[in-house]
Amino acid sequence: MKLPHFLSPGMRTYTAVWFGQMVSLIGTALTDFGVGVWIYQKTGSATPFAMILLCTVVPGILVSPVAGALADRWDRRRTMVLADAGAALSTLFMAVLLFAGQLELWHILLAVSVASTCRAFQGPAWLASTAQLVPREHLGRASGMMNFARGLAGIAAPALGGVLVTTIGLGRVMLIDFATFGVAVATLFAVRFPPVPRRAEAEGAKRGVLQDAADGWRYVGSQPALRAHLLFFALVNLGLGYVWVLHAPLVLGFAGARSLGIVGSAMGGGMLAGSLAMTLWGGPKRKVAAILGYGVLLGVCLMVMGALPWVPLVAAGIFGITLGIPVMNGSLMALWMPRIPQEVQGRTYAVLQVLVWSTEPIAYLTAGVLADRVFKPLLVPGGPLAGSLGAVMGTGPTRGLGLLLGTVGVFVLSATAWAALLPHFRTADSIPPVVKPAASAAAPAPDDAPAGEPAPVPA
Known part of the structure; x- marks a missing residue:
């Protein structure tokens, strides 16, 4: 049990x-x-x-x-x-x-x-x-x-x-x-x-903090599967950045503040439901498949959000996006935590933060410019796409925002297809863990425990 x-x-x-x-x-x-x-x-x-x-x-x-x-x-x-x-x-x-x-x-x-x-x-x-x-x-x-x-x-x-x-x-x-x-x-x-496990040679060496920080980058550079996963998550995070910036002006452009509140509740409700499911369920066994599945879900939901100026459609799209975030994060956590040596986990997670967070400012800085100067003119009445795509999506000041979100959705789907074709990405589940499971240890590590192995959780 x-x-x-x-x-x-x-x-x-x-x-x-x-x-x-x-x-x-x-x-x-x-x-x-x-x-x-x-x-x-x-x-x-x-x-x-x-x-x-x-x-x-x-x-x-x-x-x-x-x-x-x-x-x-x-x-x-x-x-x-x-x-x-x-x-x-x-x-x-x-x-x-x-x-x-x-x-x-x-x-x-x-x-x-x-x-x-x-x-x-x-x-x-x-x-x-x-x-x-x-x-x-x-x-x-x-x-x-x-x-x-x-x-x-x-x-x-x-x-x-x-x-x-x-x-x-x-x-x-x-x-x-x-x-x-x-x-x-x-x-x-x-x-x-529990104490942080360290290799004896690392403890005895006099190293600078920058050298330790560089170790995190070197470790990520030595792991092709981890590199591929981090790059994919950075691209996913770029797509999410556009969601956080654009969903409010998208809704306010064709509805009111009350409708934005509905969409906001759908956002929080999706995150809460997905998190509760992960807490009770523990997550899928096939972690890579779950990560790729979220890429597909995000791409489709982005396209749904931008398809029509209809609040239930936007709410459904953002609910699906946030519903899958806990599953994606939990799958990444369960996949890689056991496969990164404990003595370098802090610096490796810092590299993860840098690579994944670095795409958010791109979305924040470009969303407004792309929406107002590139996509908005395409779907205003009389715009270049008003007679073709506008016949399906509608025309108006916010339809360019919808087109931008749909375009980002296509980008995310393309990134997901690219990741699925990478052998290192697909086979990450088969990489042997290097960290002992915490539950397997109930007593203090013996004095002659091998250097570099994690100390068990004390009772």
Whole structure:
């Protein structure tokens, strides 16, 4: 039976930390919602939102290589504590300035950049620790739990944030967020992570952090299957970036704010449903097939979203997109965590972050230009495609957005077909694991344990 493995000490530790992180995610989502309202009320412009999105991603990309190397050197639990504390202080910084009547956009951009940097440290430390804590057969379930937390935060933030911002004010919402970081830190102090396994020769060598960071790139470069999977995920993330940027103007262009709320609920509901399914199910056995299947689902749903100016169609498309994200993430996690040596997992996950996140700014920077200057003129009345494609998709100011999303969908389907043809990509399931399953060890490793093998989760 797998139930005793699911209740193993490592899984209990993971669940405790997951709960603290979930509470913190909800608090952060409340602040993000409130800050969005505050910025729009103050500026009435969409440009600050794009600036915030860039500050959410770019600093993390820049520091991830060093952050991953340090996550392999430092105690990973303490690294997570420091990262949560840094993000908490950035929220407190905004709250203090808001109460003093001094908060400006550049303060928010600075705080968001600090939080992005902190996430760059926390992500590799948490992911690398997960492989030590969670039994191999439950890695997909663990990923589902984290995506469930994100989905819950995505649903709770608009519902609670709208009430709290209008009743107690944005400053007090930020203080609530600050308190939720305290919950996350408290759960980390209450648990212990197993020690990071290291090779004896690596421990004795005097190496710089940049050398360690370069090891992550060298390791990825030496693994053709991992390289192919990371490139595919970067292309998928590019497609998702266009969804996050374009779905709101697409809906608002032919419907109202209430319809956008319906689409937003479908987005959060899809993530929540997919995450719950992964948590209970644990994920498919054929991980590569699931990853490729999500590429097909994403491409089709993008085309569905852009096909017609009809809210149920857009909601169905975005529900399908977010429904599959937890399955895709869980499959990637379950596939590669056991196949990356523990002593380089932090820096390797940092490389993953850099490669996957690097495509998001491309979408953020190009979506508006492509929509307004390239695709919009094609499907306005009298445009070049109004008499042909416009007869099917309709014409109007938002039909160019629909065409752009459909084009991105075709791109994603093409990338999926390309990945499916790569032998290294297709056969990744057959690569032997190099990390012992956490559930197989119940006692401390003997003194003569082979160097480089992961220490078991302590009872």
